[in-house]
Amino acid sequence: MNSLQNYLLLSSLLFSIGFAGALIRRNAILVLIGIELMLNAANLNFIAFWRYGPAPAALTGIMFTIFSISIAAAEAAVGLGIILAVYRHFRTTDLYHMNSLKG
Amino acid sequence: MILAVLTVAGMASAMGLRNAVHCVLALTLGFTGVAALYLQLDAQFVGLAQIMVYVGAVAILIVFVIMMTHRSEPAAPPNFISLWTVGSVVAAAVFAVLAWAICCSAASTQGLPPQPGVTVQQIGDALMHRFLLPLEIMGLLLTAALIGAVVIAMGHKEDMK
Amino acid sequence: MIHLVQLAQQLDQVFVLAKHWLLGYVPAGVQPLCSAVLSVLSVILVFPLLFAIVTWIERKGLGRMQNRYGPNRVGPCGILQPIADGVKSLTKEDIVPITADHAVHFLAPVLLVSASFMDYAVLPIGRNMVIVNLNAGVLFFFAVGSLMELAVFMAGWSSRSKYTLLGAMRAIAQMISYEVPLVLASIVVIMQAGSLSTVAIVNRQATYTGIWPHWFVFTPWGFAGFVLFMIAATAESNRSPFDLPEGESEIIAGYYTEYSGFKFALFFMGEYIGMFATSGMAITLFLGGWSAPLSFLTWIPSYFWFFAKLLTLIAVFIWVRGTLPRLRMDQLMNLAWEFILPMTLLNIITAGVWYYMPTGSIRWFVCSCMVIVPCILLSRGLKQKKRFQVRTYHFTQ
Numbered sequence: 292m293n294s295l296q297n298y299l300l301l302s303s304l305l306f307s308i309g310f311a312g313a314l315i316r317r318n319a320i321l322v323l324i325g326i327e328l329m330l331n332a333a334n335l336n337f338i339a340f341w342r343y344g345p346a347p348a349a350l351t352g353i354m355f356t357i358f359s360i361s362i363a364a365a366e367a368a369v370g371l372g373i374i375l376a377v378y379r380h381f382r383t384t385d386l387y388h389m390n391s392l393k394g
Numbered sequence: 395m396i397l398a399v400l401t402v403a404g405m406a407s408a409m410g411l412r413n414a415v416h417c418v419l420a421l422t423l424g425f426t427g428v429a430a431l432y433l434q435l436d437a438q439f440v441g442l443a444q445i446m447v448y449v450g451a452v453a454i455l456i457v458f459v460i461m462m463t464h465r466s467e468p469a470a471p472p473n474f475i476s477l478w479t480v481g482s483v484v485a486a487a488v489f490a491v492l493a494w495a496i497c498c499s500a501a502s503t504q505g506l507p508p509q510p511g512v513t514v515q516q517i518g519d520a521l522m523h524r525f526l527l528p529l530e531i532m533g534l535l536l537t538a539a540l541i542g543a544v545v546i547a548m549g550h551k552e553d554m555k
Numbered sequence: 556m557i558h559l560v561q562l563a564q565q566l567d568q569v570f571v572l573a574k575h576w577l578l579g580y581v582p583a584g585v586q587p588l589c590s591a592v593l594s595v596l597s598v599i600l601v602f603p604l605l606f607a608i609v610t611w612i613e614r615k616g617l618g619r620m621q622n623r624y625g626p627n628r629v630g631p632c633g634i635l636q637p638i639a640d641g642v643k644s645l646t647k648e649d650i651v652p653i654t655a656d657h658a659v660h661f662l663a664p665v666l667l668v669s670a671s672f673m674d675y676a677v678l679p680i681g682r683n684m685v686i687v688n689l690n691a692g693v694l695f696f697f698a699v700g701s702l703m704e705l706a707v708f709m710a711g712w713s714s715r716s717k718y719t720l721l722g723a724m725r726a727i728a729q730m731i732s733y734e735v736p737l738v739l740a741s742i743v744v745i746m747q748a749g750s751l752s753t754v755a756i757v758n759r760q761a762t763y764t765g766i767w768p769h770w771f772v773f774t775p776w777g778f779a780g781f782v783l784f785m786i787a788a789t790a791e792s793n794r795s796p797f798d799l800p801e802g803e804s805e806i807i808a809g810y811y812t813e814y815s816g817f818k819f820a821l822f823f824m825g826e827y828i829g830m831f832a833t834s835g836m837a838i839t840l841f842l843g844g845w846s847a848p849l850s851f852l853t854w855i856p857s858y859f860w861f862f863a864k865l866l867t868l869i870a871v872f873i874w875v876r877g878t879l880p881r882l883r884m885d886q887l888m889n890l891a892w893e894f895i896l897p898m899t900l901l902n903i904i905t906a907g908v909w910y911y912m913p914t915g916s917i918r919w920f921v922c923s924c925m926v927i928v929p930c931i932l933l934s935r936g937l938k939q940k941k942r943f944q945v946r947t948y949h950f951t952q
Contacts, residue, residue: 293507296496298435300399303492305405305428312409315445315478320414320460323419327452328405330429334444343437346511350520354528356440357517360447361532365539367452370504372543378463386475415712419659422705450701450734454727461724471800485644485721514751 298339304333319377319384323370332358397434401427406504412473414460422453563854570597570858571683592910594686598675605865606827607637613873620877645818652714659713664818667706667825672830673699677753681845681858685754692753694747696836697738701789704730707904710808710822716752723810725884726793726800733790733797737833739899740784742772743906744908753836759846766850770843775922776906779930781841783899785871788837790887795876799884834868835861893937901929940945 309328316322332357341352374384381389404424411417425448430443475481521529565572574593581589611626611634619624619666626633651660677686677692689695711723748756762769771777790797800810811822838844842864845857882890905925912918 295400298431299496300493301402301429301431303489303496306525307485308402308405309407310488311482314481314485315474317475318414320408320456320463321409321417323468324408324417324456327448328408328421328424332427333427334440335428335431336433338437338440340508343507347507347512349422350512350516353437353440353512353517354520354525356437357443357521358528358532360440360443361444361536362512364447364452365536368455368548369539372454372547374459375462375547382509384463389437416656416659419709438689439694442698445698446694446701450698450704451731454704454708454731457712458727459725461712461720477778512696515597538615546684 295339297342299336301337302332302335305329305335317384317386319374319389320371322386323367323374327363327367330359334359365379389394397427397430401431414455415463418453418456418460421456421495425449425453436509436512438515439512560854563856567682567856567858569856570681589688594660598672598686600673601778602675602828602831603824605831605862606824607641609827609831609869610637610640612869613876616870616873619875620874639847640885641820645817647816649816649818650813652716654715655813656713656715658902659709660813661818663706663710663713664825665816666709667703668821668828670699670702670706670823671828671832675830675835678832678846679754679757679834680835680861681856684845684858688752690752691751691774692752693836693840694830695742696753697734697741700735700829700833703825704734706825707810710814714810715757716813718812719810722800722812726810729793729797729800729884729887729891730791732888733787733895736783736891736895736899737787737791738789739896739903740780741836741840743776743899744900746903747771747910753839753844756858757846761841761846763850768843768846768848768850770841770846772841772843774909775919775926776842776902776909779898779902779926781837782835782841783895783902784841785868786895787891788830788833789872789875790891792826793831794872796879797887799881811856830872831865831869834872835866837868838864856920889937894933895932898930902926908934924926 294350306329309325309332311325312328313322316325333366337352337356339361341347341356342348344352344355378384401424404420404422404427408417408421408424411420426445429441429444429449432444434440566648574590578586578589588870602908614636615625615633629635629639637647651657669950674696676686677689707726707730711719711726714720744756748759750756760768760770772781772921789795795803811819813820834934838861845856845861847853847857847860907951908925909918912921
């Protein structure tokens with residue numbers, strides 16, 4: 292694992308796994324997990340570029356990743372709150388049954 | 395290398411397992427693998443913050459929501475949507491395009507540069523001086539997200555009678 | 556006289572010197588690995604031994620506080636009781652419920668014990684005696700501590716039983732709620748010491764003016780921070796008065812109801828080792844780590860002071876357990892979010908004021924007022940809010 296290329300390949304593999312999960316799974320919470328996975332892959336990308344980049348002393352990669360982790364946590368909280376509210380209405384987290392906007 | 399395999403295995407099983415709680419536990423393994431990769435890349439603060447935030451908070455939050463939305467149905471719904479082949483093909487195509495772009499680029503096969511030696515004090519200085527505006531906006535955003543999540547998930551008192 | 560000073564210094568560093576001597580027998584290539592293995596082995600040997608001794612101290616101490624003898628059958632004064640307990644838990648049958656999730660049921664105590672032992676990697680037990688001097692040592696400690704919550708959930712959920720799930724949910728809610736004041740109470744120390752490294756924090760406190768040490772607990776913000784940290788640490792380890800998730804009269808045994816034999820012993824050990832680790836962190840942050848309390852006592856070895864302070868804090872834990880009644884779940888949560896959290900935030904402001912005021916008695920007075928007055932006001936204000944009302948029940952639909 293000693294080159295930037297390997298880290299980038301790993302992060303794109305994680306991204307596509309998360310993407311596949313977000314597209315394929317039927318449970319709303321697991322779609323959210325896929326989104327979290329994609330965010331993690333992007334963060335890994337940032338850190339890899341920061342490490343192998345020309346100016347690691349500028350700390351740009353680390354800063355971006357710190358903010359990205361915070362935003363991902365906030366977004367997970369809000370997304371899960373929405374899922375709870377939708378569950379209270381539809382009584383299921385199955386995406387096939389959440390197909391009407393009428394209350 | 396072992397870390398990479400562990401992380402990919404964790405994340406793949408997070409997406410593929412049947413039981414939702416097993417998925418979350420595999421996801422936690424994947425998060426820890428990613429944190430270990432950060433530590434391998436000499437980003438100590440980010441790796442430890444990843445464990446603390448993702449494993450310690452987000453995974454537990456997801457687990458709580460799974461518990462609250464769990465119905466003990468006798469027949470569990472099928473896990474994948476009916477068009478799962480199309481979805482897999484699309485994701486594989488995305489990976490193929492990204493991998494081709496990475497392998498064709500010139501500047502990505504060098505060895506490891508010398509260690510930057512970043513201390514937490516430098517991160518703190520950067521947060522307070524150069525990145526002060528994003529920090530304040532983050533605080534505002536986290537407050538808004540917290541209040542919003544509580545309001546959305548709490549529901550109205552009239553619905554509960 | 557010089558010989559005595561040198562003898563004291565060598566006694567202080569005896570474990571470090573022993574490790575270097577042992578590493579001399581190993582080829583130079585594997586020396587880092589052997590050094591790590593030796594350090595980890597010493598932690599794995601010492602702290603479970605301390606756990607065994609503390610179980611005996613706790614049972615005797617609690618017994619005396621409850622006006623009864625503790626264990627006194629096995630050996631003189633019951634001192635072989637830990638060995639008897641160990642033999643019992645190792646020879647009991649390992650029952651796993653048939654509907655339990657076997658993989659997760661097995662992994663939960665393993666994760667708990669691993670997370671608890673990993674906490675010791677950044678605690679400085681003596682001068683130059685830390686396993687790894689991380690630049691972000693305190694952050695590592697709290698990050699690994701948050702792994703314990705996941706282990707608790709795994710234990711509770713995998714047993715597929717009402718009591719375990721309810722106990723696990725309560726335990727996790729409690730642990731997350733008290734993790735925030737725990738971290739905030741330690742931020743005060745990090746602000747004053749200027750570093751997240753535990754070794755740097757202890758080195759800041761190891762200096763003396765006259766005979767009094769510069770421990771952070773002897774300042775107003777440090778004392779308040781220490782008290783808040785200890786309250787949060789009691790709640791993090793699920794000990795009385797915060798042991799509703801595992802109280803025997805409440806919920807049988809909470810999240811480890813369905814565990815028996817060796818796994819139960821592992822849970823028990825993991826919880827106590829976690830308690831020792833949090834006490835160790837309190838000692839490192841507030842009580843000066845391995846430094847002696849008075850400047851003329853520095854000839855006593857540093858690890859002796861660490862373990863003396865650790866045993867004192869454990870005695871305080873046992874004392875609190877025998878004295879205070881158990882808190883109800885909503886009382887627990889109210890305490891965390893409405894009292895402890897605002898107090899920690901005010902403590903951070905107080906520490907900032909302390910840093911920027913000139914030294915002298917005026918800053919002692921100002922900072923003490925800034926800590927004591929909100930404490931009194933907040934506790935009075937919160938007490939008057941609760942009035943007894945007719946209970947209404949909301950049933951879920």
